Amino acid sequence: MNVIFVLWLREVKRYLRSRPQIIASLGQPLLYLLVLGYGLNRVAQIPGTGSYFQFVAPGVICMGILFTSIFSGIGLLWDRQFGFLKETLVAPVPRLQIMAGRTLGGATIAIIQGTLVLVVCVLVGFRPTSFAAIPQAFLFMALIAIVFAALGTAIGSTLRDMQGFQMIMNFLIMPIFFLSGALYPLANAALPLRIATQLDPLSYGVDGLRGAFVGLAQIGVALDVLVLGVLAAAFLVLGAWAFSKIQV
Amino acid sequence: MIKVEHLTKTFGEVKAVVDVTFEVKSGEVFAFLGPNGAGKTTTIQMLTTLLRPTSGTVAIDGLDPVAQPLEVRKRFGIVFQDPSLDQELTAYENMDLHGVLYHVPRKVRAERIEVLLKLFELWDRRASLVKTFSGGMRRRLEIARGLLHTPKILFLDEPTLGLDPQSRNQLWTHVKHLNETEGVTVFLTTHYMDEADRVAHRVAIIDHGKIVAQGTCAELKAQTGADTLEGAFLKLTGTTIRDETANGADAMRQMARMWSRGQRR
Numbered sequence: 430m431n432v433i434f435v436l437w438l439r440e441v442k443r444y445l446r447s448r449p450q451i452i453a454s455l456g457q458p459l460l461y462l463l464v465l466g467y468g469l470n471r472v473a474q475i476p477g478t479g480s481y482f483q484f485v486a487p488g489v490i491c492m493g494i495l496f497t498s499i500f501s502g503i504g505l506l507w508d509r510q511f512g513f514l515k516e517t518l519v520a521p522v523p524r525l526q527i528m529a530g531r532t533l534g535g536a537t538i539a540i541i542q543g544t545l546v547l548v549v550c551v552l553v554g555f556r557p558t559s560f561a562a563i564p565q566a567f568l569f570m571a572l573i574a575i576v577f578a579a580l581g582t583a584i585g586s587t588l589r590d591m592q593g594f595q596m597i598m599n600f601l602i603m604p605i606f607f608l609s610g611a612l613y614p615l616a617n618a619a620l621p622l623r624i625a626t627q628l629d630p631l632s633y634g635v636d637g638l639r640g641a642f643v644g645l646a647q648i649g650v651a652l653d654v655l656v657l658g659v660l661a662a663a664f665l666v667l668g669a670w671a672f673s674k675i676q677v
Numbered sequence: 678m679i680k681v682e683h684l685t686k687t688f689g690e691v692k693a694v695v696d697v698t699f700e701v702k703s704g705e706v707f708a709f710l711g712p713n714g715a716g717k718t719t720t721i722q723m724l725t726t727l728l729r730p731t732s733g734t735v736a737i738d739g740l741d742p743v744a745q746p747l748e749v750r751k752r753f754g755i756v757f758q759d760p761s762l763d764q765e766l767t768a769y770e771n772m773d774l775h776g777v778l779y780h781v782p783r784k785v786r787a788e789r790i791e792v793l794l795k796l797f798e799l800w801d802r803r804a805s806l807v808k809t810f811s812g813g814m815r816r817r818l819e820i821a822r823g824l825l826h827t828p829k830i831l832f833l834d835e836p837t838l839g840l841d842p843q844s845r846n847q848l849w850t851h852v853k854h855l856n857e858t859e860g861v862t863v864f865l866t867t868h869y870m871d872e873a874d875r876v877a878h879r880v881a882i883i884d885h886g887k888i889v890a891q892g893t894c895a896e897l898k899a900q901t902g903a904d905t906l907e908g909a910f911l912k913l914t915g916t917t918i919r920d921e922t923a924n925g926a927d928a929m930r931q932m933a934r935m936w937s938r939g940q941r942r
Contacts (some may be wrong), residue, residue, distance in 0.1 A: 435777045441763045446806075512761040519725050520778035521751040677727040 432522045433530040433568040438578050440501060440534025444541070451545070454497060458489040458546045462553065465612060475614055475645075479556075487639040488611025491573060493546035494539045495631055498574045499602055501535025502581015502668070515677055528582060528672040532665065533580035536571065543570045555641040565650070566641035572657040573634035579664035580630075586671035604629075611635045615647050630660050678703040678862045679724065686719050693719040694732070695886040701879075706856055706863040710870070710875035711894035711913055716886040717866045718758055720884060721834050724864070725755055738829060752789040754779070756823035758834040758866075760815060764808035768799055768818050771807060772825060779826040796847060797873075817844050824851060831855065833865040837872060845869075849876050870907035880906070884914045 437475040444451070466489075475484040508514040517527050547555075557563070584597055607621070609631035615623055626632045637653035640646025646653065679701040686694040694716040701707040711717050722728040724735055726746040735742055742746070742749045762771050767788065776786035794800040797817040797828050806817060816839050823831070837845045853876055855861045867873055873880055874894050881891035889898055894906050903909040 431777050433752065435774050439763065439766065439770075439774060442770070443763075446765060499812065508763075511764060512757065512759050513763045514761075515727065515757055515759075516761045516763075516775070518727060519753075519755055521747065521749055521780070522778055523747060677722060 432520075432526045433533065436517070436527060436530025437534040437537065440531060441463045441537055444538040449644050450459070451542070454493070454542065455545060455549060457496070458493045459549055459553075461491045461492065461612075462486060462555075463552060466553075479635035479643075482554065483556070483643050484614070484639070484645070485612060486550045487588045487642045488571070488609070488635050490543050490550065491609065491611055491631060491635045491638055492606055494543040494570055494571050494573045494634075495577055495606060496602070497542040498535055498539035498577040499581040499584075501538060502532065502578050502583070503585040503588065503594060503597065504535070505531075505582065505585030506594060509589075514675075518675060518677065524675075528669045532575070532578045532668060534580050535581065536574035539574035539578060540567070540570050541575070558644050561640075562641040562644075566638055569634055569637040569641060569653070569657070572637075572654070572661060573631065575661045576630055576634070576657055576664055579661065579668040583664060583671040586668070605631050608632070609635045609646075630657070633657050633660075678705070678738055679707075679864060680723070680734075681720075682734045684723060684735060685731050686716075686723060686728065687731050692886050694723070695885065697886070697888055699881050699888060699891060701862060701864060703862055704856070704860045705878050706852075706865070706876050708873035708880045709864065709866045709883065710868075710873055710880060710910060711866075711883035713868075715883045715914075717883060718834055719868070720883070721755075721832055721864070725753060725832060726750055736905040752824055752828060753830040753832055754826055754828035755832040756820055756834065756836045758838065760816060760819070761817060762807045762822075765806060767804050767806055768794065768810070769803040771818065772822055775825055776820045781826050789825055793824055796851065797821045797844060811905065812839055813841060813844070814839055820844075820848055824855070827855065827859050827861060830862045830864060833863065833867075835866050835868065837867060837869060845872070852876060870905065870910055874906040882910060882913050889913050 430473070462485065466485050469481045473481040475481055504512065508517075510570040520527070553662055558565075584601075588594060588597070608625045608629045610626050615626055617627065633648060633653040636646050636648040637657070640650045640653070681700070682698050684694055684697040697716070697720060709717055709720065721729065723730050724737060726742040726749055728741055737749045738752050740749050740752075740933060763774070766774065772790045772794065773786065776790065780791065791800065793797065794803055797820065799814060799818055799821065801812070802810070807818065810818065820836055823833070823836075824923050831852070840848070840873070845885055849872060852863055856863055863876075865873075865877070877894065879891065879893050880897060882897070890900065890901065897909040897913075898904065898906065901909040901912040
């Protein structure tokens, strides 16, 4: 338990100490929010929400969580490069505990980052329709964070170098974001795109979060929770397995 | 305490360790010497559960690192050749994290950290992030951290690389003390033959992945007719011989090592 806690604490400390990165990683969601939110607000009318801006803000919050959580998992690669990974690999504690501490730490900072994006969204004009749904929103933020922190750990355990990281960025993370329905409603999309969206784990997070904040869940909140819960468990097992197989 | 039989590790075409057999007894200080790239670190990685052997067997306190990695990890501590600190944490935090990982009780942890950081003259900088440290300070911190808990076996992979004579002296005094009072078995590698001569009960010399000699320092000197361990080492691994055999195959070996470096760390 102690071991999980110190490794969790390490992730959180590292995050809080990297203020420039915190601000930098707020930039990208903010850019999407402002450019798309304001740019398309007049053009795109989304049935059921007040405006496109209201529609896209939860998607942008998901983006902040997705990037932070998956990068925290891939941070294993940095630990490998700087050598700290070895220190944890030879320690006389089950690898499962090490993986759990890291992953929970990554999920925690992703939730913090998502909250910061939420605050920024509210500052520039986003208005959640119901404050009663805030706990539900945080449930979804936590689920998204755990799913992708665990996936990131699984990927980070198998990556050997920075080239691999670029591949993951272009062929996994960006598609996960763009196919999630964060930026456009599913109902009007072409069939292949709808299928891709249904295969994308983040879709269920975006849907659930949008359901909580602006009351517009197209898939359904219950199904969202179920899918994310199952995926979280599956990715945690996958991540733990991949981590246990690491050789130096 | 450590029993290695016919240990072999190959990386593709490269034979890093070939049919290595040796034994380290409980309470012994054992020096594993060899030129750069001889296979020392690869051997240590196989002994410390970080690499799976291609063939051969290893027993650490009677346990197989491949079959029972966690049990084996409970029995040793290690100071790595390469950096392994978290640079975004302070010196104290690095020590404390290590103490938790190795189940050192909180109170003992605080006491030992203070003693060790003072011993290696890092106490005044305990609250500074490691990334602000010089190379020598980082090295000292790695060593202080490695000595935080008292394992059955202590692996020291070129611990004194880049250290000033004062720190080197502190290190070996401390290691000798641990060995004599706590009975810690020590497995070390170094390029400084005088250090091996000073602390090691027995020595094995490895070159090109093979053990070329083993015995006490006195035995090796007698065997080669050299006055010093350094002389014996050079006679066994050879300056001239090595230079002459630096042929195409050697160059290939060097290349392969460079390219696979990222994978082996």
